[in-house]
Amino acid sequence: MEEFVRRYRAGVKARQARGRAKLLARLERVEAPASGPRGPRVTLTAAGRTGREVVRLVGVVKRFGDRTVLDGVDLTVERGQRIGVIGANGSGKTTLLKLIAGRLVPDEGWVIPGEGVRMGYFAQGQEDLEPDRTVLDHMLMVRRLSPEEARRHLARFLFQGDEVLAPVGRLSGGERARVSLARLILMQPNLLLLDEPTNHLDIAARTALEAALSEYDGTLIVVSHDRYFLDTVCDSLWVVEGGKVRPFDGTYSEFAAQRQSEQASEAAGGSGNQARRPDDGTGGARGDGRPGSGAVPSARRPDREHAARARRLAAQIAAIEADIARWEKEKQRWEAALADPGLYADGERAREAVQAHRAACEALESLLEEWERLLQEQEQLQAQAQQAQAQVHQAPAHGQTPG
Template identity: 45%
Template sequence: MITLRNLTLRRGARVLLDSASTTINPGERVGLVGRNGAGKSSLFALLAGGLHEDGGEFLLPPHWQLAQVAQEMPETAEGATAFVLGGDARLVQLRQQLEAAQQAGDGMAIAQLHADLADAGAHDATARAQTLILGLGFAPAQLDQPVNSFSGGWRMRLQLARALMAPSDLLLLDEPTNHLDLDALVWLEAWLKRYAGTLIVISHDREFLDAVTDVTLHIENAQLTRYGGNYSRFEELRAQQLVLQQAAYERQQERIAHLQSFIDRFKAKATKARQAQSRVKQIERMERIAPVLASADFTFSFREPANLPNPMLAITDASFGYVGEDGTQTTILRGVNRSVLAGQRIGILGANGQGKSTLVKTIAREMPPLGGQVTEGKGLTIGYFAQQELDVLRPAEDPLEHMVRLARDSGVQGEAAREQELRNFLGSFNFSGDMVRQPVGSMSGGEKARLVLAMIVWQRPNLLLLDEPTNHLDLATREALAMALQDFDGTVMLVSHDRALLRSVCEDFWLVGRGAVVPFDGDLDDYQRYLLDEARRLREAVRRSDAPGAGEAERRAPAASGREQRKASAAARQQLAEKTRPLRRELAQVDAGLARLGAERAGLLERLATALPPAEIAECGRRLKACDEEIERLEERWLELGAQIEALEATASA
């Protein structure tokens, strides 16, 4: 058990935690949430031993093994598989000891070390490491490539695989989804659900938190508050708590005002002085309830486009790719024929390296098509959010300089381009005061992302091309982006691993893969099942290739065609869908019932917080008890249905 008791934690002069207390039990899956700068990463540093408490008590079981993702970029010529295997420190140590014993000819030590290696799982360690690598999106051909041959994002995936490879009792993951696309994210969720130790994760991905956590730890006002349930449940409980806190605060303020009124009226009268003094002591002894302070969450909206051409653009027999420094062309996508209509919301799906960013960059005019035509509608104005913010930002310039240059390049004159107007506009994106003169290179990822959004909004685009816009955004800003996109009158093309954003914004999906761009006939749940099927197929292929004689057997066996595999996978998904459909239908009804009862319960609590006649108080109390009993019954049924669906899915995937 992890125990924090009256803990104080500082970073410099700033107090991050002040007399905070909580416990985390073995095997719990904890989501650590709070605003940026609240102290989440500092608490991780305390758990990992990088910081020490400034007061209070911090207890971590001394025998627990801890694993976390190293933040430094690995620079090594070691192969990817060997690098990930290095995450299992005991296995590495035992292999080194075995090598030394063999060189010394120590037979007893060799025998013992072979037994120890078997206990440490050496027999399937390579297969497990390669399963992690493939699950995180690497191709089989990359398993033994040198680590330093990969780009930064892919090397951080290898760091994540190395952390998952390490045997651990406590796993700390700080924003593990930042460098992942949707297929790797779905695989990681499935892996974490099977993890047997204690998990603590920081993430700004709502669906990821909902999928992998069962406890939420909230940092706010230098305090830790523990909530049972995932992130969505935390939001519900916190909303109820804030309603009750505000009602209690208002009642206390009324009581204090009543007492103070008596004191003010009678403190000068000798006959009432004792009573007035008694009321002064009552006020002093009160444990003051804090008011609920409304958070100034970030919100914005896209301005109405000047016009809406329809179609926005038409792609005809196009080839997309890139031209190397030596002039050679590398084609990634061929024969693309798609049209984009006014008001359409398109989610672009596909694994990393399949061409999603190439497609978006070509439409954004950052790269020319290698063949065919991309015909733009008259008056098309593109707002492009690059996956790497520094693709469009200049580190040495400040936000105001970016806006002045943007206005100048756009040919905007007059009031809209005046410095004060640009300052006011930046202020609406939380760039106020001295921040408008802060060099962009010194800003956080979230601040850079907000600046890119501000620049896009200012241009009044009618086509938004967003390539992983949420990578550095916190939950509040992600929700603000989703709301702004829902109200946007133009067309949206979105590449994102944030499923909550994709679900709330996109109505159509394109699948980019195997050199083509095709419509995806299904929703995100269908796509997740498709990704898990693909990951399972890759893992099985690796296991077969590691088995003795597997290579010869595979050379003799005729390869199943991709079409046959897709048909089999589709048939299996259809069969599973038919089995689970009635369960999912009932689950949706239970969810609706829980939502209705939760709203009724909140209303009853709000009524009870006011002055009511005794008869109404009794009636509200009876109805509140009935609501609680019905909620308990529905929650039990919800768990039963979820277990039945999981069992069917597990049987289908076996």
Template identity: 40%
Template sequence: MIISCQNVQKYHGAQLVLSDITFDIRQGEKIGLIGRNGCGKTTLFRLLSGEERPDQGQISIRRGSVVGLLAQIQEAETRDTVYTVLQRSFAEPLAWQSRLRELEQQMSGLDAGTDEAAWNRVLKEYGVLQEKFEAAGGYEIDASIQRVASGLGIAGSQYEREFASLSGGEKTKVGLAELLLRRPDVLLLDEPTNHLDMGAIEWLEQYLLAYDGTVLAISHDRYFLDAVVKKVVEIEDGEAITYHTNYSGYQVEKETRLLQQFADYQEQQKKIKQMQESIKRLIEWGNRSNPPNPSFHRRAASMQKALDRMVKIKRPVLERKAMDLQLQQEDRTGNQAVILDRISKSYGSRTLFTGASDILRYGETAALIGGNGAGKSTLLRMILGQETPDSGSCMLGSRAAVGYLAQEAVPEDGKLSVLRYFREEAGMEEGEARGQLARFLFYGSDVFKTIGGLSGGEWTRLRFAVLMHRRPNLLILDEPTNHLDIDSREALEEALEEFPGTVLAVSHDRYFINRCFGKLWAIEDGRFHAFNGNYEYYKEKQAEQAAAVSSVPAGNGILPAGKGGLQYHAQAPANGIASSRKQRSAIAWEQEIAAAEERLGRIDAEMLAPGIASDAVKLAELQHTRDTAQAELDELYTAWMDEAEQKCF
């Protein structure tokens, strides 16, 4: 046992945050700590790290164990660089290294023949220090820093930047790298995936699975919890409930537990009611007797004592209130909601993407994915008209009413109350505004909190309340699930599934993307790709692409389509989308599309032939031909739909 919590209580002022926290953690366990926003998870982390002490109860940590906490606000000396901060994990080995250099200087000035005692003393100290330095991995310091930093997406070009100049998300990422390099016995991670892109999240999952220490992670990332943890501790109503499974198993076990608890509660209530009626009858019988019969009163008193000693089962809450987000639109857009026509963007010598072309149609949902700094938020700003592309054009469809949720931090100087802010944004009377805010979990005195004092999850819920009131038909969301708890994420997912309009969102939440989006826009290695399908299908195709590349012998000149990144969707023709083909009759369109589909069918049939199945070179060549044919067919469909819409409007 490395950590034990027994009946821990903690108050914040007069508010009881944790009422009865009891659980045990064994060496090497990977545990997910979950619960709604504000339930006390971060408070528990501060108790476990020793920053605060419990008001009641006991927390025991095995003697000699080192606990590492990923702090919410990262601090460093004013002039410290990113690399200096990463080196803090190796402070002791680096001090030994410095002393070894000093001893080398001393030895170079000593003569073993004339001052043998001093020489032996220095040589002995040098040997001891060198052994300790080697055992602590001193010779692999730079390699270890490089491995962890690159895994989390910290580029080498950032090493010399001043730590103080980084954004909050970048500081958190560097702090996480520094903590992982320290390799404490217990890792306390508070929302470790919030500022990581998908590649970094997947790397972190593999790192934590191989980590030989104990990991306790607060997270609302459901894929991360499924991949890493084998035990879930849920904080609910100030108490801790333990489930020995991952997140998916927790959902099943919790439902079963609640239903069983409700059945036990009903059975106990029935028994309590029967005992109360029996006590009442016994007292009445005793009073009616003439003279009064004290035996009835003794039996009633004995039964009352048994009732008082009974451990009452708490009535379980089968369904807790969640954010009531109902997205509706005032009017629909035209068939084409967002049109990208060969747009490119660079900053100095750095190219974000080139030739980005695609059409997002009314009712479609698209997720924009890519690494941190790939240009996702830049592309959103160009779609919104806040930034100009270097080349190409970006247009919104007719009658587009945009609802934009930016990735903004809580305003530090926000002095307006929640109620005042919402009323000003929505133009609403106080009574109606309070009713709307209650739908987003702002009850009673919550509406008088200043927006500067809100948590990240509360600030996102407030902005969704404003967004819902505006009734847009095109939603553009930048990391909408960041800081939301799992219940609020599920409410958002259900609202998006019911929304009739168009949705474009930047997100690194793989569960959210997989559930809500049928199209992906990916920015990889300076190239833009459009892909029809959800995230799981996209990953399957990535794996197939990688396998196809590795199976082609070097030097044969045949490469799968889209080498250097996936490309499953045709780029726009050179003379632009709108004027790609001259107008023609419906029959001509149908004939050309039918011929293209027939060509595609012939290639598919050839690829299924038994003689081809074992010929990797021939398969790669056919795949390349098929991709070209598919691109031509997609182009025909796009041009045909464009012409049909132009005739309609």
């Protein structure tokens, strides 16, 4: 993996030397709003703005029989938050999401939706699709579209021709996940609740989803066990454990690092290290003394905003590097298949292999472009930070105003 990154970074340098201007021109084209979707690119837009408070949970208790799954949960979700929900299997993540989606009712307490909330819910295992209805029907059910428009939309989710007429019940898990996502995007929700959306997705669909979610400007709550995915799309967490939900204001990697260092200091016999548990559920995960209603969006102060952007960018870069490595493997796999003369005895299989190889090359190409763009953005952000720092140092000590 590291070797890949080194190699690609070197490649990027070379390409940049060859034609930075060309690269910039291309990036401009990509950023221009008029440009059409490239490859499997899909945009996820939020229709209408919610109030600042998107949803609030007060003293929520949920039981199934004599098992109390959630036991007194207080949470506030604010507009623009991007929350990853983590926790062991059976800890209550799906239950929490269903309560927020209004598909379950709490035994005690309240779930209070905010003003103007338009919710999109992606159920774990796509249990909310209707097996007898077709892929196309599922699109037409949520929005008035011409069949032509619906087909064009579905094509971005890799459903072509007659495939859109297949009943959903006959599709594979990955195909059903793509139907759910295609449908969700048509709804233009401003609060997105996703329960393990990357399960069953192949790499291409996953990458497209990551990209769409990274650009999504609504509020996002997503259950996932996939750390790369979480790092790419979320900047705070809810940790579900023992019937409680603890907010953490940071990425999954930061959470994992913190937990590791806590465990290390505990293992080292941290008796002198008095109960320093930054993520004790009071919301002050960074020790910034904020009160406890959860991981509040970081856009309050410019430096926090800047730090959050840098953090998200670094996570996006890490995730895309992982994707690049995966696609590189995929490409090598098909190269090996194509190098086997036996393959060509079976025309169908050979054609498939050629197509898969081409798809891998194209995916790599577009990932590398995206990666270059992110690296440049990171450079710019670092330059801005240095500039801001320099200005602070240059500021006149006595605050005189000229004139």
